[in-house]
Amino acid sequence: MTVLARSAQAAAEIACIATARAVTSASPSRFTAGALDASDRKAVAEELARSRPGVVINCASLQSPWESRRAPTAWTGLLAAGGFGIGVPKLKEATH
Numbered sequence: 001m002t003v004l005a006r007s008a009q010a011a012a013e014i015a016c017i018a019t020a021r022a023v024t025s026a027s028p029s030r031f032t033a034g035a036l037d038a039s040d041r042k043a044v045a046e047e048l049a050r051s052r053p054g055v056v057i058n059c060a061s062l063q064s065p066w067e068s069r070r071a072p073t074a075w076t077g078l079l080a081a082g083g084f085g086i087g088v089p090k091l092k093e094a095t096h
Helices: 008-024 041-051 074-082
Strands: 002-005 032-035
Touching: 002 008, 008 032
Parallel strands: 002 032
Antiparallel strands: none
């Protein structure tokens, strides 16, 4: 699996931790890392064409992780009170 982030260092750290967790749980999964600015449509298209992934999981957010400290809002208050999981959308169940 490939972890991509704007920061190659951040992607490498995530890939390292994910691989370590996979190894300790006897999973054959391994993670590699690379830099990619997801706001650069051309770069994203090139990466998708190059890697031809079966699945893409996007864990990006428009909300700054520093928002709660620098410019608190009602939303950051809700997240603090309810935990981050409260902000994760429920996926629509597949119909069979």
